Amino acid sequence: MFESYTIKDIAKALGLSTSTVSRALNGSYEIGAETKKLVLEYAEKVNYRPNPIALSLKEQKSHSIGVVVCEVANDYFSQAINGIESIAYNRGYHVIITQTHESFDRETANVQHLLSRHVDGLLVSLSAETADTSQYKYLHEKGFPIVFFDRVAPDINTHKIIANNFKGSFDATELLIKEGFTKIAHLTSSSNLVISRERFDGFKAALDKYSLHFKPGYLKYCNHGGMIQDEVEFAVKELLNMDERPDAVFIGSDRLTISCMHILKKMGMKVPEDIAIVGFTNSDATELFDPPLTVVRQPAFQIGQMATEMLIKTIESKWPVEEFTTEQVETELIPRSSSQKPL
Amino acid sequence: MFESYTIKDIAKALGLSTSTVSRALNGSYEIGAETKKLVLEYAEKVNYRPNPIALSLKEQKSHSIGVVVCEVANDYFSQAINGIESIAYNRGYHVIITQTHESFDRETANVQHLLSRHVDGLLVSLSAETADTSQYKYLHEKGFPIVFFDRVAPDINTHKIIANNFKGSFDATELLIKEGFTKIAHLTSSSNLVISRERFDGFKAALDKYSLHFKPGYLKYCNHGGMIQDEVEFAVKELLNMDERPDAVFIGSDRLTISCMHILKKMGMKVPEDIAIVGFTNSDATELFDPPLTVVRQPAFQIGQMATEMLIKTIESKWPVEEFTTEQVETELIPRSSSQKPL
């Protein structure tokens, strides 16, 4: 084990009491300038580092924040985590990341685990399976700091930060319509998720604006968020086997977009000739795809940063926080060939 | 703050002493069956969770492991972290992730930060900039558990886990040679990294086997690991502007592979017509590229798992660990069109 100096060691070495040393180290007023200098210099010399565990025990705070996401190996989330980490690091918090793999049970277990670790707050993006948010509601009512990002809980009035999913979807769908596509399907994540609802609404609104009839069969949910490959494949095939096969599909999630492209490729379908594609994704490799993919991109890094700032502010608030805000950030539509109407 | 029951609460409620409760909870022998049952039932009822911070303070262990990687938003590392998390979670450790962004200074700060947090051990993959590994050497000599993965420190005799970079590179290069390419360049990460050396050696060995002359100008290092876009662009352009322009390039890292593809696309170069490509990358979207990319893939998830298992074993060893192993895992070459000789 790697050990370091304690306040006690310093006290002993200098012939002082631990409280004096503590005071010197913490820049208290009630301390002699001489003593203070002495302690500080010695502490510097032996490279003294306060033991955060002891501090945590004392202060009843762990200086850590728990993160609940479906997966790290997902461009959106890895970028968001990057943002989370950048803020937390500077503010002296450490970040404990847990993955749900889109399972509600795993999510519950993770939250329990994080609580038992006494995290000071939670940054959560719900799993695709999660329909029941009562555990969060309970915590929130007890005054425990929680910030939701991306996949938020609709029925909990706490801080939230989300992309403008409606507009992102509207714009993407409108792009397809303006290109001349009329039979536009929508492949999306779990119907449990608010983002799925919002993205559908944006999609539907664009259809309505151009008086295109919405065909219920053109809407496909993947309730496991695409974690089960068969689920996506089944949905895509159903779409392609319809009597009136869609000529374009707007996809509502990162994982689904990439999965769908794999499936289409495997089936030998040509994009955009056989079917045009626009999808939500934060992968920066989509420009290199065949064809280059038209995407809706979210500012994941900033979302992570904002969520973390909000959370830390809530954690450190002297007063119980009663006012909660929902921040919305804009998405970016990047038009490329996958959404172009073939001549 | 969200609070939970303590051993003291239970003791008070049951009219017992804290030590008795502690014994009951820990399945000690020296306890009456009745009392034990009573305590256990009550603990269950109130959903008692031991305070890990108090435990850490007592045991002088934090039950956390520190991870040092260059970036989370990188397919190789996000997959490795996934593996790390999967093991750590089950073994009751939590994982603190830090990112170096390929900077040595940031790496040093991260290690200090992790140590001040009293992590029980370190899982590290060096930054591209890191030439000086003395901080690790110092810790290792003090008996502090460290496991290196992927980007290992050559001069420290501790546990390491790496891919068979030599063979991965040899196979990739051989594939290009067998296809008929003769002017093969090598674009790789920092010359500080052992993996760069190993990958170069594999590359060179394949050249030698087929009696192809190695042209020093065909070797390009990116000492910032591709974090600086200009650095990659400069290297690629130099390669393309050579009198005897290479007809293929073997790329030694994930980030570089994707960057290089972006640059070639921007320059309007055709792959593999103008230049063929094989690259190390763990992205699962490369199949969708134009053209589909021939890649060397590492079992990142397993590497993360193995490294974590080794680390936890070292941490929990009763005896000072003296024997260190270097585990090697095989890479996978996935041939696709980017390495095919045009007819």
Next chain:
DNA sequence: TTGAAAGCGCTAACAA
């Protein structure tokens, strides 16, 4: 079989 008490590193109320 159970309880009292000390101690892990630190802070802070209280005393001097």
Next chain:
DNA sequence: TTGTTAGCGCTTTCAA
């Protein structure tokens, strides 16, 4: 200005 002491939650020796 400095020291003494208690206490954060828990384990563990020692005593009963």
